[in-house]
Amino acid sequence: MASPKKRRRTPRQVVRGIRRRARRGAGRLRRVFWRSLQLRVVTSTMVISIVVVAVLGVFLMQQIQQSVLESRVRAAISEAQADRNAVLGFLTQPESETSEQAADPGEAAQRSGDSPLSQATEALAQRAGSASRYSVIIRNANLPGEFFGTTNIEPKSVPERVRAEVLKNEAGKNDSWFVPLYYADREEPVRGVVIGTRLDTTGAPQLVGDYEIYHLVPLDREEKMLASLQQMLIVVGSGLVLLLAAIASLVTRQVVIPVRLARQAAERLASGKLDERLKVRGEDDLARLAASFNEMAANLALKIHQLEELSQVQRQFVSDVSHELRTPLTTVRMAADLLYDAREDFDPMAARSAELMQNQLERFESMLADLLEISRYDAGAATLDVDSVDVRDVVLRAVADSEALAERHATRFDLRLPGEPCMAEMDSRRVERILRNLLFNAIEHGEGKDIVVTVGADRDAVAVAVRDHGVGLKPGEENMVFDRFWRADPSRARTIGGTGLGLAISREDAMLHGGWLQAWGTPGEGSQFRLSLPRTAGAELRGSPLPLVPPEVEMRRTWRGQHMTPVLSPASADGGRDEE
Known part of the structure; x- marks a missing residue:
């Protein structure tokens, strides 16, 4: 079988190749x-x-x-x-x-x-x-x-x-x-x-x-x-x-x-090697620098050890309190259920009190569950139950669990799912919990507007993006939103009654899978949360098949910045693969 004829390069291609190699060499020399x-x-x-x-x-x-x-x-x-x-x-x-x-x-x-x-x-x-x-x-x-x-x-x-x-x-x-x-x-x-x-x-x-x-x-x-x-x-x-x-x-x-x-x-x-020290030789400035470095390292190791002990005490305290509260909470829950079931026999004020007590007990139980989950992450005891599942099914289950809440807030879901299966190795329970938290957050801050749920996949990764058109995020809040008990606007009342730990737990779940949970937002244009996971459990995630910034926002930015016909950004035009 004859080998294929090698295509000859044109002089312009040769010159471009020489220029590229020269630029690479110059870049290496500069570095x-x-x-x-x-x-x-x-x-x-x-x-x-x-x-x-x-x-x-x-x-x-x-x-x-x-x-x-x-x-x-x-x-x-x-x-x-x-x-x-x-x-x-x-x-x-x-x-x-x-x-x-x-x-x-x-x-x-x-x-x-x-x-x-x-x-x-x-x-x-x-x-x-x-x-x-x-x-x-x-x-x-x-x-x-x-x-x-x-x-x-x-x-x-x-x-x-x-x-x-x-x-x-x-x-x-x-x-x-x-x-x-x-x-x-x-x-x-x-x-x-x-x-x-x-x-x-x-x-x-x-x-x-x-x-x-x-x-x-x-x-x-x-x-x-x-x-x-x-x-x-x-x-x-x-x-x-x-x-x-x-x-x-x-x-x-x-x-x-x-x-x-x-x-x-x-x-x-x-x-993390806190026992690292420098050799002190002589009495000159460099010797004093080494001595100062060793003193700083010793103080830093001491402070870190103290903080670790304090953090351990705090984690143990949260875990112990959470476990200890479950026993009296069970008793109170039983009494509250009896009162709630018999609320029709009470006068209106007592019946309303029984309903409020039932709602707050449910919130209290949810908070205890979240605290126990956080304590397991802090103790490093969280594990994955990995199985090969279709991401579309996980998304559909999370959307079904959120339908009732969306109807109460007059919100509609716009699902954009691929036509082919998107198989990935993951813990479906934890991923479904991540998606529910993202959907609840979008419903609460979406101001009744449509929520777009997009699923994307490529050879190495799968991604789910939840887009709302509500109040959005201010600059710098895209990282703070995953902090525990953080709220963008403290004066804004919660309409769903969350514990303030949902997004923090979601980020821990994503990191446990070796994935990313990222946020984007702009005041007045809403926000988008993107969950990116590797297809194979334990594989390194190098990119996401979906862009973090919505394509329509990128188009408007291109139009305003270049005053020309709007085009999709390269990340969106080629399938939207983003690097971290």
């Missing part, structure tokens, strides 16, 4: 950077060290370069002054004296054709020795195409702007310019400095025009020396930065390790 104090200190030290070393290195390099070039230019100017006098001597010497210096006639005839400029150039070439020291170019303004130079120097090494400046200066004045030098035996130009001066020919009337002499000094040796010095500065600066980073790492390590140990000890202390 590591902000979680490590030592890494931040070392990084900051390296950045500051690099900036300081770079600034100092550039400053020192500029100073050294300026000093080397200035010393080289001063030496070149002094040599140019001496060579200027030598050239002037050749130019002002009579031509007959030059020809008589030859011993035989043939040599004299040959030398007689040489000009004083060529003789001066040869003499300067011998004085310079080599082109690496300096070269000389002699020119005359009246002879544009003619020049005399030494050591293969090219005439274009002296730009026209330099010649113009030299001709404008007074005779004997030396100026310098940094220019590229061109040689006939080299392909690439060499950076150098040119020293230009104009000869004073006032004492030699036989000379025609202004003569210029240029000393061209190559700076390749100086550049090599400066390049080596720059490399040395970079190596030394890099070593210094690494050394400072190592020192910062060692110094911060001495501080970070005790802090890290304190953090780990605090985490273990927060997880």
Whole structure:
């Protein structure tokens, strides 16, 4: 069987994949950077060290370069002054004296054709020795195409702007310019400095025009020396930065390790290990911090132990009182039943008293039952009787138990159940009690409006949402509503006569299943309670198949916030799965 052909990715998809991986990598680096104090200190030290070393290195390099070039230019100017006098001597010497210096006639005839400029150039070439020291170019303004130079120097090494400046200066004045030098035996130009001066020919009337002499000094040796010095500065600066980073790492390590140990000890202390302590070494600030931490841990353990004992006493007291009250309550209940059954034979006042006593005894029995249930949760004695049931059947039974109360409050149930079975492993008695408490609460606070009961399920979880359109909840009350004996409005009279423990017990039942019981509410828009349970008993609940915020409310928020066509939120559009 041939394997399916792998689909080729487009360049845009490749670029998107690279961007996603880059963002993930950058996110990991940011998390590591902000979680490590030592890494931040070392990084900051390296950045500051690099900036300081770079600034100092550039400053020192500029100073050294300026000093080397200035010393080289001063030496070149002094040599140019001496060579200027030598050239002037050749130019002002009579031509007959030059020809008589030859011993035989043939040599004299040959030398007689040489000009004083060529003789001066040869003499300067011998004085310079080599082109690496300096070269000389002699020119005359009246002879544009003619020049005399030494050591293969090219005439274009002296730009026209330099010649113009030299001709404008007074005779004997030396100026310098940094220019590229061109040689006939080299392909690439060499950076150098040119020293230009104009000869004073006032004492030699036989000379025609202004003569210029240029000393061209190559700076390749100086550049090599400066390049080596720059490399040395970079190596030394890099070593210094690494050394400072190592020192910062060692110094911060001495501080970070005790802090890290304190953090780990605090985490273990927060997880319940009250005997966790730090080792105290020395007498510095970190040692005093460890001692203070140990003292705090000891005091905290003592307070927690005292609170546990007090809580245990309170739980035992509630349990004992609840059990002890059941015996006299049974006797009173029997007498009350007799009076209630015979109330028709009493006068109206006595009959009404018998009815009130019967109602209050029922409320008292309900409160005792809730207190006993709470005491079992506090003692950790509550257990589950798990069975695989259809959530829809549990919801229908809870709704049936609440129908009579809903009719008295002119309230109607709107059931939204899935068409397929929603099987889950749960204690149906406890879940049914949760739903009854939620329905009673919705009836009491729903102000006679319809109550929507929604059932949802996915592969891992099932959920039931009870939505009313009554007074709603204020910000922050969505968590307080599950506290024992808490009431949103103490001045509001109870219409059902609950004990104030129903939602607290419901939350304990949900947590016993490994599920969630959450509330949402907004003043004027009602409230919604959502029960989310895992399908398999003992499994971890990662999300809920129903949204906590009703979809219609989310649509209105989207409309008001974006001023566009209302759309369902992503949580509602894909089945409404919410994460905790």
